[in-house]
Amino acid sequence: MSSLSLAVRDSSTMLRRNLLHARRYPSLTLNLLLTPIMLLLLFVYVFGGTMSAGIGGGTPDRSAYIAYVVPGLLLMTIGSTVIGTAVSVCNDMTEGIMARFRTMAIHRPSVLVGHVVGSVLQSVASVLLVGAVALAIGFRSKDATALKWLAAFGLLVLFALALTWIAVGMGLISPNAEAAGNNAMPLILLPLLSSAFTPIHSMPGWFQPIAQYQPFTPTIETLRGLLLGTAIGHNGWLAVAWCVGLALLGYFWSTSTFNRDPK
Amino acid sequence: MTNLAIAANGLRKSYDDKVVLDGVDLAVPEGTIFSLLGPNGAGKTTAVKILSTLVSADPGTGDIHIGGHDLAADPQAVRAAIGVTGQFSAVDGLITGEENMLLMADLHHLSRSEGRRTAAELLERFDLVEAAGKPASSYSGGMKRRLDIAMTLVGNPRIIFLDEPTTGLDPRSRHTMWQIIRELVREGVTVFLTTQYLEEADQLADRIAVLNDGRIAAEGTADQLKRLVPGGHVRLRFADPAAYRNAALALRGATRDDKALALQIPSDGSQRDLRAILDRLDTAAVEADELTVHTPDLDDVFFALTGGADIPNQPKENAR
Numbered sequence: 001m002s003s004l005s006l007a008v009r010d011s012s013t014m015l016r017r018n019l020l021h022a023r024r025y026p027s028l029t030l031n032l033l034l035t036p037i038m039l040l041l042l043f044v045y046v047f048g049g050t051m052s053a054g055i056g057g058g059t060p061d062r063s064a065y066i067a068y069v070v071p072g073l074l075l076m077t078i079g080s081t082v083i084g085t086a087v088s089v090c091n092d093m094t095e096g097i098m099a100r101f102r103t104m105a106i107h108r109p110s111v112l113v114g115h116v117v118g119s120v121l122q123s124v125a126s127v128l129l130v131g132a133v134a135l136a137i138g139f140r141s142k143d144a145t146a147l148k149w150l151a152a153f154g155l156l157v158l159f160a161l162a163l164t165w166i167a168v169g170m171g172l173i174s175p176n177a178e179a180a181g182n183n184a185m186p187l188i189l190l191p192l193l194s195s196a197f198t199p200i201h202s203m204p205g206w207f208q209p210i211a212q213y214q215p216f217t218p219t220i221e222t223l224r225g226l227l228l229g230t231a232i233g234h235n236g237w238l239a240v241a242w243c244v245g246l247a248l249l250g251y252f253w254s255t256s257t258f259n260r261d262p263k
Numbered sequence: 264m265t266n267l268a269i270a271a272n273g274l275r276k277s278y279d280d281k282v283v284l285d286g287v288d289l290a291v292p293e294g295t296i297f298s299l300l301g302p303n304g305a306g307k308t309t310a311v312k313i314l315s316t317l318v319s320a321d322p323g324t325g326d327i328h329i330g331g332h333d334l335a336a337d338p339q340a341v342r343a344a345i346g347v348t349g350q351f352s353a354v355d356g357l358i359t360g361e362e363n364m365l366l367m368a369d370l371h372h373l374s375r376s377e378g379r380r381t382a383a384e385l386l387e388r389f390d391l392v393e394a395a396g397k398p399a400s401s402y403s404g405g406m407k408r409r410l411d412i413a414m415t416l417v418g419n420p421r422i423i424f425l426d427e428p429t430t431g432l433d434p435r436s437r438h439t440m441w442q443i444i445r446e447l448v449r450e451g452v453t454v455f456l457t458t459q460y461l462e463e464a465d466q467l468a469d470r471i472a473v474l475n476d477g478r479i480a481a482e483g484t485a486d487q488l489k490r491l492v493p494g495g496h497v498r499l500r501f502a503d504p505a506a507y508r509n510a511a512l513a514l515r516g517a518t519r520d521d522k523a524l525a526l527q528i529p530s531d532g533s534q535r536d537l538r539a540i541l542d543r544l545d546t547a548a549v550e551a552d553e554l555t556v557h558t559p560d561l562d563d564v565f566f567a568l569t570g571g572a573d574i575p576n577q578p579k580e581n582a583r
């Protein structure tokens with residue numbers, strides 16, 4: 001068997017194993033899904049009046065604010081899902097079966113690839129679910145063609161892939177599940193420091209460049225551009241560069257950590 | 264060299280400043296059971312981890328060949344030849360026993376039907392058919408160990424490492440495990456077994472190496488090891504105090520146990536030695552009520568070798 005088909009076959013076996021775990025024990029996935037849905041409802045119905053008045057120059061407009069927060073919350077959904085990835089990778093490494101995998105003639109990275117593909121699929125499912133809730137409470141796109149919807153979906157998948165590889169690395173270096181959850185926490189907190197909930201120009205001047213160029217903001221602005229017709233500018237390239245860069249960084253970090261001798 | 268399943272020279276491993284293996288040589292012929300015996304912390308598990316490619320040996324270790332493959336140069340070829348059942352059960356507790364077996368079949372690239380057949384056969388052979396649909400985390404210790412070995416056998420490995428396979432098992436499960444190991448060797452498999460139970464090594468192993476403080480303290484068959492330590496004797500017990508006194512006079516050099524009316528005479532247990540003792544008793548016209556021959560068992564060997572006591576007659580080749 002060629003090394004590529006070996007890699008594909010072993011990775012899909014590992015993916016089946018991870019999906020089986022997720023299906024048998026859905027509580028972690030469901031718990032993590034609650035956070036973005038609650039935040040969506042909280043920001044729209046509790047903070048929405050005040051926040052939209054601030055953005056819209058004094059006139060509260062809840063439905064405009066729904067459109068504003070949804071792109072950021074979709075990314076937060078991905079951040080929340082990959083916290084689960086970090087925890088389950090960390091748990092998996094402490095399982096006895098990992099020693100067995102390491103002493104078998106299988107494609108080694110398939111253990112990680114299985115986690116990554118499984119987690120990206122879970123992220124996509126979660127994004128679709130949160131997106132459905134957003135549609136239900138009144139989110140509507142402006143002049144978005146099918147191609148733009150597709151591009152937005154592609155960007156979300158790419159973003160999920162990037163965050164997942166980083167989360168896998170965090171899971172691998174964490175000694176236990178609690179530490180893995182804590183280490184991955186910035187992935188769900190970072191959206192608060194972006195343009196997800198408030199515009200960048202409302203933040204202190206010294207902080208604006210940080211908020212402007214961290215990975216979430218360009219991705220959020222690109223999603224807004226695709227779905228709501230705002231200007232994308234250089235944010236599109238920035239977003240793709242961030243995603244590819246983080247995915248590569250996470251991949252090399254994770255595989256080199258995994259290839260080290262286990263404790 | 265060609266008929267050695269496992270050949271390792273100067274195995275070395277330290278963790279931080281602690282030397283775990285300090286130059287261990289191992290040679291296991293194909294189709295035999297080799298037992299690495301030692302107290303907790305002697306380095307048995309580390310040896311298995313290195314030989315099974317799980318962790319790397321320290322620089323300064325000599326060549327290691329497993330199934331004819333160079334471990335450093337071609338670890339994947341080694342992995343294809345071996346099966347490992349570690350000290351902590353290497354099963355996926357979140358999925359069922361059958362799913363664990365099918366996972367192994369997939370990773371060994373068996374076809375779907377072949378995988379199902381192999382899984383069913385092994386579940387049957389290891390008495391796990393009834394539990395096959397339950398999550399492996401709900402299994403008892405013995406069942407987990409059986410599932411563990413069944414998973415190891417899916418790839419039909421020629422060399423199997425078993426790291427303390429019976430630790431924590433009840434006597435019945437232990438005997439089942441011994442039976443399984445004997446069957447494996449009948450099929451021509453080489454077994455590398457670590458254990459802290461002397462009886463287990465005595466029962467199963469063709470050759471035994473006693474590992475202590477990261478070094479091989481002695482190596483040989485169970486009988487060869489037993490001959491390394493003194494402690495063989497003949498014990499005579501009497502019911503009649505007068506007979507006991509007469510016997511003690513006839514057998515000078517015997518250790519007396521006046522309370523039990525028993526005499527203990529150093530002996531190698533040979534026929535000639537026994538006859539000499541009996542002849543002297545005949546001459547003195549006394550008859551013992553009970554005669555027992557004690558040969559040293561592996562316990563004596565183990566404690567002598569791992570307790571720092573001097574070992575007489577240690578063969579030269581093991582004295583490194």
